[in-house]
Amino acid sequence: MNNYLLFEVGVEEMPSRFVASTLKQIKESTEKMLNEKRVKFENIETFATPRRLTFIINGLAERQEDLEEEVKGPSKKISLDADGNFTKPAQGFMRSKGLNPEDIYFKEVGKDEYLFATIRENGAETAEVLKEILPLAVKSVVFPKAMHWAGKDIRFVRPIRWLVALLNDEVLPVDLEGIIASNVTKGHRFLGAKEIVVNSVEDYKAKLRENYVILDQAERKAMIVEQANKVAESLGGKVIMDPDLLDEVTCIVEYPTAFYGEFDKEYLKLPKRVVITPMQDHQRYFPVEDADGNLLPNFIAVRNGDSFGIENVKAGNEKVLEARLADALFFYREDTKKNLESYKERLKTVVFQEKLGTIYDKSERITKLSAVIADSLGCADKKADIVRAAELCKADLVTNMVFEFDELQGYMGMEYSKLEGENPAVSQAIYEHYMPVSAGAEVPASLEGSVVSIADKLDSIAGFFAIGIQPTGSQDPFALRRQALGILNILMENKITIDIKEISEAALDNYTELEFNKEEVVGQMLDFCSERIKNLFKDMGIRYDVVEAILNADINDIADMHHRALELNEWINKDELVEMLTAFNRVSTLAEKAEGVNVDEALLVEAPEKELYESFKSVKEEVKGHLANKDYGKALDSFATLKPAVDNMFDNVMVMDKDDNVRNNRLNMLKNISDTMLTICDLNKIEYK
Numbered sequence: 001m002n003n004y005l006l007f008e009v010g011v012e013e014m015p016s017r018f019v020a021s022t023l024k025q026i027k028e029s030t031e032k033m034l035n036e037k038r039v040k041f042e043n044i045e046t047f048a049t050p051r052r053l054t055f056i057i058n059g060l061a062e063r064q065e066d067l068e069e070e071v072k073g074p075s076k077k078i079s080l081d082a083d084g085n086f087t088k089p090a091q092g093f094m095r096s097k098g099l100n101p102e103d104i105y106f107k108e109v110g111k112d113e114y115l116f117a118t119i120r121e122n123g124a125e126t127a128e129v130l131k132e133i134l135p136l137a138v139k140s141v142v143f144p145k146a147m148h149w150a151g152k153d154i155r156f157v158r159p160i161r162w163l164v165a166l167l168n169d170e171v172l173p174v175d176l177e178g179i180i181a182s183n184v185t186k187g188h189r190f191l192g193a194k195e196i197v198v199n200s201v202e203d204y205k206a207k208l209r210e211n212y213v214i215l216d217q218a219e220r221k222a223m224i225v226e227q228a229n230k231v232a233e234s235l236g237g238k239v240i241m242d243p244d245l246l247d248e249v250t251c252i253v254e255y256p257t258a259f260y261g262e263f264d265k266e267y268l269k270l271p272k273r274v275v276i277t278p279m280q281d282h283q284r285y286f287p288v289e290d291a292d293g294n295l296l297p298n299f300i301a302v303r304n305g306d307s308f309g310i311e312n313v314k315a316g317n318e319k320v321l322e323a324r325l326a327d328a329l330f331f332y333r334e335d336t337k338k339n340l341e342s343y344k345e346r347l348k349t350v351v352f353q354e355k356l357g358t359i360y361d362k363s364e365r366i367t368k369l370s371a372v373i374a375d376s377l378g379c380a381d382k383k384a385d386i387v388r389a390a391e392l393c394k395a396d397l398v399t400n401m402v403f404e405f406d407e408l409q410g411y412m413g414m415e416y417s418k419l420e421g422e423n424p425a426v427s428q429a430i431y432e433h434y435m436p437v438s439a440g441a442e443v444p445a446s447l448e449g450s451v452v453s454i455a456d457k458l459d460s461i462a463g464f465f466a467i468g469i470q471p472t473g474s475q476d477p478f479a480l481r482r483q484a485l486g487i488l489n490i491l492m493e494n495k496i497t498i499d500i501k502e503i504s505e506a507a508l509d510n511y512t513e514l515e516f517n518k519e520e521v522v523g524q525m526l527d528f529c530s531e532r533i534k535n536l537f538k539d540m541g542i543r544y545d546v547v548e549a550i551l552n553a554d555i556n557d558i559a560d561m562h563h564r565a566l567e568l569n570e571w572i573n574k575d576e577l578v579e580m581l582t583a584f585n586r587v588s589t590l591a592e593k594a595e596g597v598n599v600d601e602a603l604l605v606e607a608p609e610k611e612l613y614e615s616f617k618s619v620k621e622e623v624k625g626h627l628a629n630k631d632y633g634k635a636l637d638s639f640a641t642l643k644p645a646v647d648n649m650f651d652n653v654m655v656m657d658k659d660d661n662v663r664n665n666r667l668n669m670l671k672n673i674s675d676t677m678l679t680i681c682d683l684n685k686i687e688y689k
Contacts, residue, residue, distance in 0.1 A: 003060040003126070005172070006201050007134060008164035008185055009053040011156070016050070016251035018157045022141055023048045027055060029137040037129045038065040047215045049254040050304075051189065054215060056201060060167075064123030071097055073115035076106050090115055127167055134165070135176045152177040162186065169200045187211025188254050191305055212255040212306065221250045227258035228286055228300045235260060237288040237296045245280055252284070253304040261285070261318045265297045267325040270332055271415045277405050278324035285321070331400035340416045344391075346398040353478075355514070356463040362456075363394045365510040369455040372506040376498055382425070382448055389429035390452045392417060396430075410434045436486050443490045450490050454503075457483035462507035465525055466516045484532045491558040499556045500529055526556075533561065542569045549685035560630065567632040568681055581686055583646045584677060587670050588684050590655055594671035595664060603665040608652045612645040613669055620676050627679060635680050642673065 014022070023046045034041055034057075042059025073079065079090035086094070086101065094104065099117050106113045139154055146155035154160075154177050165172040165181035174181040185204065187193045192211030198204040205215055214220045224246065232239040249256075267275055275295055279285040285299040301317050303310065347360035356362070370390040374383040396402050396413035414431035418424075425448050432449025433456055435442055444450040461480050464470065471480050491498065504525045508518055530551055537547045546569045550561050574580075604610045619638050626635035649655075655670070657663040677683055 003062065003168050004201060005055075005057040005060060005130060006164065006166040006198075006204055007055045007057070007174070007181075008162075008204075009138060009160060010162035010164070010186060011051060011053070011160050012158040013050045013189075014158050014251075016248045018143065019048050019050070019053075019251040020247075022143075022157060023053055025141045026053060026137050029140040030055065030057070030133065033133040033137065034129075037133065038067065038123065039063075039126055039129050040065070048217055048251070049213060049215065049220075050252055051186070051254065052213075052215075060126055063125050064129060066123045067119065067121040069119045071117055071119055072109075073104075073117070076113040076115065079106075079115045127172055130165075130167065130172060131174050134174045138176060164198065164204070166198070166200065166204075188213050188305070191255065214255055217250055220253065220256055221246060224249060224253075224256045224258060224302055227256065228302070231258050231260050231300050232288050235288055235296060235298050237290050237298070239300055240276070240280075240287040240289055242280060242286070245284065245286065249284055249302050253302055255305055257303045257305060257307050257310070258300055259303060259307070259310050259314055260288070261299050261301060261314050261321065263297050263299070263318065263321055263325060267329060268295055268297060270325075270328060271411075273411050274328050274332065274401070274405075274408065274415075275325065277407055278328060279321065281405075281407050282324060283317070283321055285317070327404060328401065331404055335399045335401055335412070335416065336419060339420050340392055340395045340413060343395040343398050347394055350398065353463065353467075355467045356511075359394050359397060362459060363391070365459050365507075366390045366393065366452065366455045368510055369459055369503070369507050370452050373451045373455055373498065373503055376502065377447075377451070377496070379447060385423050385425040385429065386448050386451050388422070389426045389433070389448055390455060392422075392426070393430050393433045393452055393456065436489055439482070439485060443486075443493050447494070447496075450494050450496060454487050454490055454498075455507075457487050458503060458507045459510070461525060461528070462504060462521075463511060465521050465528070466508060466511050466514050470524070470528070480528075481532065484529060485536060488529070488532055488536055488558055492562045495559045497557050497559055500558060501526060501556045529558075533558070537562075537565055542566070543572070545685050545687045546572065549681040549683065563630060564632045564681060568636070571633050571636050572686055577686075580640055580643050581683055583643050583650075584674075584683050586650060587646060588674045588677070590667060591671040591674035594667035596668050597671050597675070599669045599672060600661075600665050603662055604669075605662065606649075606653045608645070608649040609666060609669070612642070612649045615642055615645045616669070616673055616676075620672075623676055623680065632680060639677060639680060646673075 009026075027044050027046050031044060040059075040061040041057050043057075045056040045058065047054040047056075073093040074087075074089045079087055079093075081087050086104075090104075093115065094100070094117075097117060097119060099119075103117045105116055107116050108114075138156075138160070141156065143155070143157050146157055147159060148155050149159040160176065160179055162185070163174060163176060163179055163181035164183060164185050165174045166183055171183050172181060183198050185196050185198055185208070187196055187208065188211055192208075192213060196207050196211060198207055208215050214223065225241065228239045228241065272295055276287045279287050279299050283299075283301070285301045288296045288298045288300060290296055299317075299321065301313075303313055344360065344363065347363060348358050350359040351357075352359050352362045367387060367390040370386050371383065374380075374386045379386075392413060393410070394413075396416060397409060399412055399416070401412050402409050410431045410433065414427045417427040417430055425446060428446050429444070429448035429452050432444035432446060433452040435444045435449065435453055444453050460478065460483055464478055464480060469478065476482075490496065501522060504522050505518070508516075508521060533551065534544070534547050537550075538544060542565050546565055549568060550565045599613065601610075601613065604613055619642055622638040623635045626632070626638060653666070655663070655666045657666065
């Protein structure tokens with residue numbers, strides 16, 4: 001199978017953030033449909049620039065594989081009437097499968113006969129299949145926002161202007177809403193030819209390069225890195241290469257040329273990130289720093305083209321950045337005329353949520369909840385800094401700088417508080433309280449920042465749940481899932497031990513002006529937290545039944561749950577697991593019938609039950625010791641040593657004795673064993689593999 005297909009979708013310049021996802025969606029849809037259509041292939045290579053999405057399918061089969069499939073229809077009694085004629089259900093089945101009466105036969109399945117037929121279909125040529133599925137693959141892409149143009153029945157991120165489709169160097173006339181594929185592509189918008197005839201994959205790649213298009217995004221990225229490093233070295237510095245910015249720039253150029261620009265050294269008096277933000281987030285420039293990490297008065301930009309007239313491009317970019325930095329310097333000077341705390345009063349004018357009050361109200365709630373969490377953690381020596389950070393954490397939202405550059409929220413609060421002589425721990429916590437900003441992002445490094453961050457996020461969850469606003473399906477307009485995951489990650493990564501139920505209740509206690517059923521809302525918050533834990537642990541590779549076993553152990557300490565889950569996930573790989581689970585499942589089943597937990601040793605009359613109880617008393621103490629040290633694997637090892645005694649009792653003692661006292665005593669003993677198991681985890685939730 002040496003056949004190949006070259007397929008290019010030519011578009012108006014796409015926003016960089018959609019390039020990778022669009023490429024991925026079309027590739028996955030194409031793979032799925034090729035498999036469904038029984039067309040074998042080796043792989044699909046993908047390439048993208050702002051103006052084109054390219055797919056090369058290698059190792060295509062000449063034809064579909066032939067199909068022979070037996071299909072089952074209605075039962076015979078439904079398929080035939082009293083005269084032996086086909087009924088409407090049978091006729092409908094035949095129509096849906098393209099069958100004739102002579103194709104039908106009956107087979108016995110279980111106690112009844114059913115209508116069957118064998119469908120045989122000769123495989124079509126691959127070219128015909130491709131003409132069918134390629135337009136569907138393009139149409140299958142889902143965008144947050146899409147365009148509709150020229151009356152076409154298709155939505156795409158930008159209008160599609162041309163298609164190229166070559167099957168083994170021959171044009172494949174794919175039809176996408178009247179856009180017919182050819183062997184004519186386009187070069188760079190300004191430097192390349194308007195029309196380029198291509199006759200093969202190799203010809204396509206070579207001619208695009210000749211016309212200032214570097215097709216392979218990995219090659220473009222490598223070029224940008226190499227060029228930017230050389231430019232930075234010529235300035236006596238090194239480039240600050242943000243990975244996300246690098247990916248973005250790679251997707252907005254077809255032919256990269258890096259160059260440097262300059263700005264006034266006066267702006268280096270601003271905090272480092274204040275200078276970097278307009279460069280990096282607004283203008284897509286790479287900052288440059290010296291060997292000591294200090295910013296140089298330079299930036300590196302990447303042009304979509306060659307070096308012709310680069311001085312004019314340089315001057316234009318310098319002018320734009322100069323305006324941004326001048327604004328930043330002005331805002332900084334204006335902001336620092338007042339102290340940070342004075343901005344708090346203005347938070348009363350900013351609404352957080354109609355029913356939940358202003359940002360000022362939220363700030364007050366965060367402060368109260370932070371104090372409660374600090375008390376719960378027993379960190380009296382840090383409480384003053386935690387409370388102070390909570391008081392100031394939202395103040396920078398109404399500063400000029402954050403109003404203009406909202407990416408700097410938290411950071412400016414940190415910088416302004418430093419200028420005013422606040423404790424470094426307070427300043428750091430102000431910055432950290434927004435962390436983590438996304439899944440997998442950095443969590444607060446300090447306990448002070450962790451506490452204020454948890455308080456901020458939990459206050460939002462509690463408030464919205466109290467007024468009946470909860471995430472549903474894919475809808476989560478207030479990012480409550482992300483905030484819950486942020487709390488969980490902080491607790492796990494920083495190994496903070498805290499009772500989620502208690503602090504959830506404390507968070508709700510701050511909403512005295514709202515009417516809600518506190519017990520009910522706390523339950524909803526804990527259920528919400530449990531679902532996030534399940535998803536989070538699953539992403540970590542922890543078995544779903546292990547997660548269920550941990551969640552059923554009635555633990556509110558998230559860091560501890562994480563530790564238990566990791567140890568149990570490893571422990572269940574033991575060879576003797578199946579036999580052990582069988583034994584303890586019997587214990588748990590009978591334990592449910594117990595009416596108490598008191599065991600009268602005088603009523604233990606059989607040797608096996610005496611042996612089990614003596615073993616249990618010893619094991620129970622061992623388990624308690626291991627749990628105190630958080631050695632959950634060892635606790636399970638100790639508990640597992642009861643298995644022989646459990647088996648011996650079940651083999652030789654009738655638990656459900658006729659004597660009520662003896663029977664209840666034995667059930668109570670089993671209840672004690674089951675309860676001890678639950679202090680570790682619920683082994684009944686573990687499934688045999």
